[in-house]
Amino acid sequence: MSVLQAQCPACGGPVEFKSGQSVVVICGYCRSAVARTDRELKDLGKVAELVETGSPLDIGLRGTWRGVSFELTGRAQLDHEMGGQWDEWYATFSNGWLGWLAEAQGRFYLTFQYPATEGVQLPSFDQLQLGQTVQGLPQQATLMVAETGRATARGAKGEIPYLLTPGETYYYADLSGPNGVFGTLDYNESPPLIFLGNQVTLADLGITTTRAPEREQRQVGAAQLNCPKCAGPLELHAPDKTERVTCPNCNSLLDVNRGQLSFLKALKKLSFDPIIPIGSSGQLPEGKMTVIGAMQRSVMIEGIQYFWSEYLLYNPQIGFRWLVHSDNHWNYVQAVAPGDVFESAKTASFRSKNFKIFQDAQAIVESVLGEFYWKVEAGELVRGLDYVHPPEMLSKEVSFVPVSDDQQAPNKKKKLTTGEINWSLGTYMPVAEVERTFAVGGLPRPSTVAPNQPYPHKWIYKYWLMFLGVAIFAGLAVFIASGSKREVFWQSITLSPLPNPDGTHVFFSEPFEFAGRSNIRITAESQVDNSWVSLEGDLINDETGLVQSFPIDISYYYGVDGGESWSEGGRTDSAYTSALPAGRYILRLEGQWEKWQQPAFLTVKIEQNVAYGFNFLFALIALSIVPAIMLIYHISFERRRWSESMFGGGDDSDDD
Amino acid sequence: MFKKLYTVLGVGVISLYTVGAMLGWELGTSSRRQLPPDARQNGYRSFHFWHYGLRGGK
Numbered sequence: 001m002s003v004l005q006a007q008c009p010a011c012g013g014p015v016e017f018k019s020g021q022s023v024v025v026i027c028g029y030c031r032s033a034v035a036r037t038d039r040e041l042k043d044l045g046k047v048a049e050l051v052e053t054g055s056p057l058d059i060g061l062r063g064t065w066r067g068v069s070f071e072l073t074g075r076a077q078l079d080h081e082m083g084g085q086w087d088e089w090y091a092t093f094s095n096g097w098l099g100w101l102a103e104a105q106g107r108f109y110l111t112f113q114y115p116a117t118e119g120v121q122l123p124s125f126d127q128l129q130l131g132q133t134v135q136g137l138p139q140q141a142t143l144m145v146a147e148t149g150r151a152t153a154r155g156a157k158g159e160i161p162y163l164l165t166p167g168e169t170y171y172y173a174d175l176s177g178p179n180g181v182f183g184t185l186d187y188n189e190s191p192p193l194i195f196l197g198n199q200v201t202l203a204d205l206g207i208t209t210t211r212a213p214e215r216e217q218r219q220v221g222a223a224q225l226n227c228p229k230c231a232g233p234l235e236l237h238a239p240d241k242t243e244r245v246t247c248p249n250c251n252s253l254l255d256v257n258r259g260q261l262s263f264l265k266a267l268k269k270l271s272f273d274p275i276i277p278i279g280s281s282g283q284l285p286e287g288k289m290t291v292i293g294a295m296q297r298s299v300m301i302e303g304i305q306y307f308w309s310e311y312l313l314y315n316p317q318i319g320f321r322w323l324v325h326s327d328n329h330w331n332y333v334q335a336v337a338p339g340d341v342f343e344s345a346k347t348a349s350f351r352s353k354n355f356k357i358f359q360d361a362q363a364i365v366e367s368v369l370g371e372f373y374w375k376v377e378a379g380e381l382v383r384g385l386d387y388v389h390p391p392e393m394l395s396k397e398v399s400f401v402p403v404s405d406d407q408q409a410p411n412k413k414k415k416l417t418t419g420e421i422n423w424s425l426g427t428y429m430p431v432a433e434v435e436r437t438f439a440v441g442g443l444p445r446p447s448t449v450a451p452n453q454p455y456p457h458k459w460i461y462k463y464w465l466m467f468l469g470v471a472i473f474a475g476l477a478v479f480i481a482s483g484s485k486r487e488v489f490w491q492s493i494t495l496s497p498l499p500n501p502d503g504t505h506v507f508f509s510e511p512f513e514f515a516g517r518s519n520i521r522i523t524a525e526s527q528v529d530n531s532w533v534s535l536e537g538d539l540i541n542d543e544t545g546l547v548q549s550f551p552i553d554i555s556y557y558y559g560v561d562g563g564e565s566w567s568e569g570g571r572t573d574s575a576y577t578s579a580l581p582a583g584r585y586i587l588r589l590e591g592q593w594e595k596w597q598q599p600a601f602l603t604v605k606i607e608q609n610v611a612y613g614f615n616f617l618f619a620l621i622a623l624s625i626v627p628a629i630m631l632i633y634h635i636s637f638e639r640r641r642w643s644e645s646m647f648g649g650g651d652d653s654d655d656d
Numbered sequence: 657m658f659k660k661l662y663t664v665l666g667v668g669v670i671s672l673y674t675v676g677a678m679l680g681w682e683l684g685t686s687s688r689r690q691l692p693p694d695a696r697q698n699g700y701r702s703f704h705f706w707h708y709g710l711r712g713g714k
Contacts, residue, residue, distance in 0.1 A: 467666040546689075
């Protein structure tokens with residue numbers, strides 16, 4: 001690095017350009033932005049003092065990105081038009097690269113400047129549409145416009161690689177792509193400057209700073225302040241991030257500007273009572289979160305206003321999360337990168353899951369309580385779309401901010417607007433879990449089905465399939481283990497004509513042997529011809545006198561009716577009985593038949609160990625009754641869910 | 657709770673089926689009867705016995 005040492009043109013103090021790429025250095029004595037030109041050093045004016053944001057980064061900090069070491073050599077602080085600041089750190093790499101490390105809401109984005117692709121003209125700022133894909137970016141990046149805004153350079157420190165003019169305002173567009181790809185179009189110049197990179201973590205950058213724990217320690221500490229309206233005490237849980245706070249004593253809405261409170265307006269009496277008190281803490285899977293704010297919002301659908309409340313949760317190490325309470329259902333919500341969501345007409349996909357659209361409406365902020373990290377106000381309007389894939393819900397909020405007239409370009413007919421797209425992922429939380437987490441009791445139970453409420457008995461289908469599998473396995477095992485069937489008796493029998501239609505003929509067989517623990521099938525066959533034979537059978541244990549009765553009915557009829565032949569019944573019938581104790585048995589048959597004047601000819605066969613599916617079928621039915629009832633309930637559950645949607649669409653129940 | 661109940665039902669049904677199959681049980685088998693000792697001694701092949709003695713009339 002070539003080091004240029006000089007004197008500040010404003011105060012005469014020593015200034016040093018360590019990097020050859022630095023254009024501006026901030027005088028450490030008088031905070032003047034000192035620019036180096038071809039001929040001389042130029043005083044660009046004084047920058048404001050930096051707002052303490054609790055950043056774990058600092059000038060002089062070293063790290064490594066993709067094997068190349070870097071040092072943070074400068075920091076610029078920019079004001080967001082919606083309130084709040086973000087930091088941009090300038091990383092000077094050992095191989096000559098210059099990186100921009102943006103830090104906002106505890107997230108980090110490392111980008112590098114790229115030249116525009118030859119022959120490609122990027123859209124002008126007023127042509128940009130939120131959500132549009134920007135074509136023609138270098139590196140074949142496919143990024144969508146996630147935010148358009150206006151930034152004002154307010155403070156800086158160290159060396160800055162561009163001509164930073166204090167108070168200068170410029171337009172920008174933040175771009176988001178899949179897997180954390182990030183970009184910015186800087187409209188401070190025309191054509192816009194292109195910065196592309198990724199969302200990163202400090203670990204990705206090889207930054208292990210002892211400063212971070214020290215910062216975090218300070219961040220955790222809440223600030224005790226007094227309301228400028230009523231002088232009552234109030235506490236800021238996130239003093240370095242809060243933009244708005246309501247006074248718990250006089251219900252005034254206060255602006256938080258660099259730790260200073262100023263009165264904005266008196267709020268109307270709260271129309272909702274937060275169920276979870278501000279200041280409550282709860283242990284969630286991500287860590288311990290504190291409720292720092294609550295707001296009530298509403299949508300108007302078909303002339304009916306629906307209200308819900310949202311609780312802002314905060315942990316300095318985790319950031320902001322939301323707990324949304326609607327119709328006595330609860331959701332834990334966190335932001336996701338817009339570029340990771342792929343939206344089509346009625347679906348959105350995120351992390352390989354498809355979400356179906358459920359609602360699309362204008363949401364309005366009704367009332368606020370506590371602290372917020374943006375300049376929230378009652379009446380704030382966003383377009384909100386909800387997509388569901390139980391137990392998750394993807395929500396998209398699109399907001400627009402009209403640019404004030406003094407900031408409009410003089411020759412443009414179209415008025416400039418800025419805005420942003422925010423995507424969030426909500427996960428359904430059962431009421432009991434919310435009660436446990438925040439140590440509150442008696443929360444009301446829901447009576448409706450929430451858009452992303454998971455069907456609670458889906459497990460039964462898995463259990464059912466598992467039991468079916470086990471039953472089939474058991475059936476096969478039994479079939480294999482029991483061996484083949486065995487014939488124990490066979491005889492042709494002639495029954496002599498009956499004396500009258502009510503008479504019977506009785507037959508007793510010679511003894512035969514039954515084995516134990518084997519079922520029994522008795523089959524009789526008779527060549528009946530448009531007639532019937534009815535047999536009452538008994539198996540009699542010749543040694544113990546045990547009698548097992550069974551019926552056999554053979555009937556076979558056929559003919560031609562209306563030119564079509566028909567038949568009914570058959571010439572064979574079987575009866576099954578459970579196994580009998582092993583021993584010697586006699587078969588008794590008492591028969592009647594339709595053509596009683598003629599003899600009846602029968603063939604009777606008795607077998608053991610016969611494969612018979614009735615028991616198996618009965619077991620399958622017994623296993624399926626409960627799942628079948630639960631399936632009917634499941635269908636009803638889904639109908640109730642989608643009856644609340646403006647898109648219907650409950651054609652299946654893919655809430656796995 | 658419901659999960660446990662269905663698990664008990666499933667295990668019970670499969671166990672019953674397996675045990676039943678191993679022992680040769682068949683659903684729908686009519687109940688068994690016992691010939692009286694005197695009938696066995698005196699012979700049980702008479703029409704009268706089966707129609708009025710054992711079954712008590714048809």
